[in-house]
Amino acid sequence: MTDVSSPHTLRSQRFRREREADWARLEKLMDRVEKGSAAKLTDEEILAIPVLYRSTLSALSVARETSLDQGLVQFLETLSARAYFFVYGSRATLQDRLGRFFTNDWPASVRGLWRETLASGALMLLGVVVGAWLVTVEPDWFYAFVPADLAGGRDPAASTETLRATLDGSEAQDGLSVFAAYLFTHNAQVAILAFALGFSLCIPTALLMVYNGTMIGAFVALFASRGLGVEIGGWMLIHGVTELFAVTLAGAAGLKIGWAVAFPGDRSRLDAAVAAGRTAAVCMGGVVVMLFAAGLLEGFGRQLIVDTGVRYAVAAVTAMVWAAYFYGPRGRAFRGD
Amino acid sequence: MATEPMAASTERVFVTPEGVDLRLNIGDAGQRAAAFLMDAAIIIAVLIGITIATVLMGIGAGAASGIGGVEVMAVIWLLVFFLLRNFYFTAFELSAAAATPGKRMFGLRVASRDGGRLRAESVFARNAMRELEVFLPLSLLVSRAGQGGAESWMWLLGVVWAGIFVFFPLFNKDRLRAGDLVGGTWVVRTPRRKLARDMADDGAERLDQFAFERAQLEAYGAKELHVLETVLRQRDRKTMRAVADRIVTKIGWRRDFDHRDEDFLAAYYAALRGRLEQRLLMGVRRRDKHDV
Numbered sequence: 324m325t326d327v328s329s330p331h332t333l334r335s336q337r338f339r340r341e342r343e344a345d346w347a348r349l350e351k352l353m354d355r356v357e358k359g360s361a362a363k364l365t366d367e368e369i370l371a372i373p374v375l376y377r378s379t380l381s382a383l384s385v386a387r388e389t390s391l392d393q394g395l396v397q398f399l400e401t402l403s404a405r406a407y408f409f410v411y412g413s414r415a416t417l418q419d420r421l422g423r424f425f426t427n428d429w430p431a432s433v434r435g436l437w438r439e440t441l442a443s444g445a446l447m448l449l450g451v452v453v454g455a456w457l458v459t460v461e462p463d464w465f466y467a468f469v470p471a472d473l474a475g476g477r478d479p480a481a482s483t484e485t486l487r488a489t490l491d492g493s494e495a496q497d498g499l500s501v502f503a504a505y506l507f508t509h510n511a512q513v514a515i516l517a518f519a520l521g522f523s524l525c526i527p528t529a530l531l532m533v534y535n536g537t538m539i540g541a542f543v544a545l546f547a548s549r550g551l552g553v554e555i556g557g558w559m560l561i562h563g564v565t566e567l568f569a570v571t572l573a574g575a576a577g578l579k580i581g582w583a584v585a586f587p588g589d590r591s592r593l594d595a596a597v598a599a600g601r602t603a604a605v606c607m608g609g610v611v612v613m614l615f616a617a618g619l620l621e622g623f624g625r626q627l628i629v630d631t632g633v634r635y636a637v638a639a640v641t642a643m644v645w646a647a648y649f650y651g652p653r654g655r656a657f658r659g660d
Numbered sequence: 661m662a663t664e665p666m667a668a669s670t671e672r673v674f675v676t677p678e679g680v681d682l683r684l685n686i687g688d689a690g691q692r693a694a695a696f697l698m699d700a701a702i703i704i705a706v707l708i709g710i711t712i713a714t715v716l717m718g719i720g721a722g723a724a725s726g727i728g729g730v731e732v733m734a735v736i737w738l739l740v741f742f743l744l745r746n747f748y749f750t751a752f753e754l755s756a757a758a759a760t761p762g763k764r765m766f767g768l769r770v771a772s773r774d775g776g777r778l779r780a781e782s783v784f785a786r787n788a789m790r791e792l793e794v795f796l797p798l799s800l801l802v803s804r805a806g807q808g809g810a811e812s813w814m815w816l817l818g819v820v821w822a823g824i825f826v827f828f829p830l831f832n833k834d835r836l837r838a839g840d841l842v843g844g845t846w847v848v849r850t851p852r853r854k855l856a857r858d859m860a861d862d863g864a865e866r867l868d869q870f871a872f873e874r875a876q877l878e879a880y881g882a883k884e885l886h887v888l889e890t891v892l893r894q895r896d897r898k899t900m901r902a903v904a905d906r907i908v909t910k911i912g913w914r915r916d917f918d919h920r921d922e923d924f925l926a927a928y929y930a931a932l933r934g935r936l937e938q939r940l941l942m943g944v945r946r947r948d949k950h951d952v
Contacts, residue, residue: 333934334941336860346855356756380680389940391933393886394856394893401851404674404682408769411677411777412756420780428781504735508742512791515746519792522838523821580842593841597773597782600842604785611746 335390342382346402349375353405376406424608432605433649436575439582443532443574447567450536451543458544468534468541477542483549490551490558503622510566511614514573518607521577524585528577535570557634562621564641569613576603576610613645672834674848675775684848687768689835692847698762703744710740745795749787754780759850767850774844786843793838797822859892863930869919870927876911877935883948885936888929892922900925 352372355364364372383399390396433440457464462479469478477489513531520527539559546555583599584592620641628634674684687695718733752760758778759769770786772778800818829835840846880888891903904921907913907928936946 332864333860333930333937335933335937336858336864339858343855350855377678380676380678384680389937391882391885391936391940392858392860393889395858398853398855400683401853403676403680404684404851407676407682408758408771409756411775412758501731501734501738504738508738511742511746515788515791516796519789519796522789522792522842596842597844600785600844601779601781604781604788604843607788608781608784 335386335392335395338382338385338390339392339395342378345375346379346382346399349379349406350402353402353409356409357405372406373410376403376410379403379406424605428605429609430649430653432602433572433609435602436572436579436606439575439578440571443528443578444571446529446532446574447536447539447571450533450538451540452536453533454537454540455544455547456540457537458541459548462545462548465541465545468537477545479545483551486546486549486551487554490546490554500622502626503618506621507615507618510570510617511611514570514610514614515607517570517573518577518580518603518610521574521579521581521603522584523581525578525581528574528581532571532574539567554631557631557638558625560638561625561628561634562617564638565613565620565645566617568645569610569617572606572613573610576606579603670849672846672848674771677775684771684851686835687766687847687849689829691766691768691849692829692835695760695762695766695768698765699749699760702761703748707741707744710737746787749790750783753783753787763847767852768847769850770845771848772844773840773846778845782843782845784843786837786839786845789837789839789842792822793825793828797826856893859889859926860930860933862892863926863928863933866923866927867930870924870931872911872928872931874935876913877932879907879911879949880932881946881948881951882936885929885932888925888932892925892929895922897921 349372352364352368352375379399380403383396383403386392386396386399454464454468458468458479465479471478477486517528517531520531543552543555543559546552579599580596580603583595587595590598620637624637625634628637670685670688671683672686674682676682714733714737718730721733722730749760752763753770757764757769758771763769770778770783772782797819800815800822825838828838829840834840834846836846888903891899900921904924907925908915913924939946
């Protein structure tokens, strides 16, 4: 410290000297926090940070108005910013976050997206109807909807017996877990893409939903034409209830964003996109979870459960579980949309 | 009272919930790209490492427990790949540093544009958009598997369309990705600065040797004061000489050749700042020498 009693001491110098110790303390704490040892701070230190932050922030306001010491103002700006990031940073533990996500945020976001969910579901259904109708009228349409590697020989050229064999779960018993993991990662990627595509004004997402539907429709029509309609239903729905619902929700999330960007209403386009993006992102987090469940059901459940009746039963149970979880009555603590 | 920001074009208004503008600097396009490439390199390195490890372990496991062992390794690989691709960024940006290793290296971090808390869903949304900004264009480029005619036109259209998202940050002044737009985030530079010495401390000691008159202190405003501060901090002999000469001429100071330029400048700085701060107290801010 220099001589405080000098007759030439400026007010801004005194201002600085009186508070310097606090700033130094906050700075030291921030150095420690930024090195990643926030957990090592004592309770007292953690409580001190917001207080020091606010006093530094008000010192900044004062300094801007009354001091012309540029070094000081810049220092206070950066110190305040560093402390701000700590004070307003996210420090919730993973456990808290996951807990809140499953009990509240996820179902709330799915509820909030009900209009988009209906639209997205309708688009997929449209695809199913169109796909099924076209394939029934002219089986060659099948090749237009279903890529060859996905069909894996299950196309109009195959015999009814071959088709039947693909449904009974006897194929690919060996690599079940790999199959499940592959399906999960593949579908999750498609869902995330559907979400991301929504940003360009809904259209690509809508197309993706319709296209997805036509694939299903084509498959169902092909099997139904050979008298395997009931069996294909069980084969598809045992995991399909979960998977298709997840894909529908992903589409809904994409539509939500695209709609907000296209028609922001009385908010600015940017604000509308941000608000929609948050709801949609929470929903997408859940979609990944659902697809994981669907992957398990498809990889294991479908191959191990071969009875069509049981398959339908599993499908019905999953449908009820999801419906109850998302749309069932909630306690008072639940914060909906 | 709005004071003009002094700094570069990257400075932005960033108002905390307390209503104070912290004037953060946004990361420029080069830093962002470099940080992303660094992260991509890390991801690829990890992926290669995991691949080698699973192949080796798969061979071992295959020998020990047959096809089942290989399967487990394949599942692990698929899941690790999925997690890296989709959650590498999200996980790091949710940590206290709010930055991936690449961003940290370049002194960047993610912040909520509205000044509030950075939320998990924002981070998730901004990173889910990467699918559109990185992986879709990449797969489009890769999928160019010799088709002619209408197909290649479709492909070209697709590439152009995807390119819009790749170069999105270059078309807005805040360098927002499509993901930042949807997440309500932006990428800012992590500030770091030590408290510099108060240049008035030096000057105040020397003031006794210099008696400036009021008129001599009215010659300059805050802008010139800040330039003088910078000159004093840098302590470049030549610059100080030149600046001292100009001030001497401007205020008509009768130079005493015993005085070093530095002493003169420090004293004048202290005196000028004292005068300007005095006027500030009365609510008069003098921006520069032309501001009367």
